[in-house]
Amino acid sequence: MSSYGPNAYNSQTIAPQPPAKAKRRLLSKLLSAGQAALPFHRTHQQIPQSLWEDMTPERWREMEQRHDGDFQYNWNEQFIQIYVPQLWGRLYLFLAALAKVIVIYFTFFFIITQCISFPLSDYDVPFLIHSSVLYLEWIFLPCALIWAQFELSTNFRTNLWFLRPRLLFEFNRQTGMVTLYRPGRLVRFSHPFVEFDCVLTSAPTQLGFMRYGLMLVHRYQGYRRGIPAALLLTKLSEPRDEMLRLWNFIQCYMDVSQPLPDILALEAGRLNDPTTAKVDKKTGRTPRYWRDMDEATFAQTIRQTVRTYPDPMMGETIPVVADRESC
Template sequence: MSQTVYQQHAYRSNQVPPQKPRPEKTLAQRLLSAGQRMLPWSRPTQTVSTRTAQVSPSQWQKMKATAPNQECFWNEQVLEGLTGNIWARVYLILAGLAKIVIIFISPMFIVSVFLTALLAGEVSADQIMDTFLWYIMYVITPCLLIWGQFELYNRGYWKPKLLRKLLDARKLFELNRRTGMVTLYKRGGKVRYSYPFVEFDCILATTPSQQGLVNYSLLLAHRYSGSMHGVPLGVLVTPHETVAEYYRLWNMIQCYMDVTQPLPDILLLEEARPKDPTTVAYDQQTGRNPRYWRDMSDDAYAEAITQIEAKQSKISETGPEIDIFAKAS
């Protein structure tokens, strides 16, 4: 089964095709690469970045209950890097305001109309009905449409193509475990480039902040095309992490792309584990509980993460280094 799922060019850390040497950098590239560190290729371990998309079991269960048809950005096949959409923020604000109007303002409006009619004593039933009809037509109906459509959209039931194009998060990149390809996208959703995973170098770049602190960013740079556009892996973790955490993230990315290794053992990927052949074989061999993370309480989950961090602080962030440029014997 694994041979049909994983394509020929899927990444295998124990069968890396010898890569061509890195081309010489131009002067401009050398100047731009100042302050950068190249992270080594390695035989990945099960070390994970606990800072990656931190979601608790209760949050995960709520998301699945709210939007059962919603695909996770990370699964057994692809890892998608996404960025926010300004129109989605506007839409979220409008839906929130509509919800407030329906739940809170409308009851107060109804009570105030009746009190006014009761105290004034000269307001007729027709005037009250006209007021209610006006309010229903010009306030309740638009708010119900906005809030109702938002709830349906959020649950994955009604996603008109035009609205989806306007509101969905923009895809920055895609790492495909089954094909071994890395794809970077332009702003309009068009492919900027797509190359095999092993043809990239992982770069940890440092830039000073306005406060004089050092900010880090992790990216994949294609080794041979000369493209100045990198794959921004740093969007997967919370900002201002330690250098060691970026090493762990790189190890986890290599583990994810390596089809000889099981999927990284994190909450986000637990639901995908039964769909990946290598992971299925590993879990059967180790007797792993298929709902280990998802059935935890939030307190137990936090304690487990703390224990993982303590354990990982005493071991190497990555596995044994491998020479991807070694010539075939």
């Protein structure tokens, strides 16, 4: 069982943080644009709905069987890691999709066009052969090769290096550190969780709907980048209350004074987390409560849980900064 590091976040023993002295460019920009800063607070076991729905017991068991029980997930008792597609990978996926469309659909229309134009050209056989060869050499074969390589790499799980997602950021419960990465797993910055301010962002879409996000900004450095915490949710747009629940979830996960959030994605690591293991032993919680549940019971359980959601910000506010200055 792992132990916690000296910078681990404990909501019961927070040393008063000094006010920021460095110019907080990103935070100032966000707050001046009308975005809202969210306080640290006493958390509760309230979880965004999409975190319940992202992983099901059946899917988890399938992954366990595929890896012969040695299944390592990027959400566990030590850290939560968020990966994003690489730029070249996204471009390649676009080209593969375009190649598939050309091979299947454009080729069909090309054949129809050739059949129609052949009589109109007084049955010009050399022209028909020449145009067909040009299409095969310069359009069909390159697209077919791209599509074939994509299908093979997907089916045999041998993706090229640029198709593998890159690590973007990490919340580490045991060390208490929040880390943002550059491409190649190079650390852009890494600081204790308590040194970050959380900002609820909002912006209207082209259709007039409001899109919300969650950004963690370091309080003492003038970084131009923050932690896009909303990427923990798989959906591109979530209501405001879901973002508030996400901030509650992040604090609950990082807080070593209380057990891990009780969701399927973190259940495998509950026995390895000191605080969680102690609580589960006291309450007699089944180690595979979620993982051995059938799909119908799981769906019914999370529906009942979602219906009993309290106010996302009902927890008591924790004064993290002793004398917070205006941004």
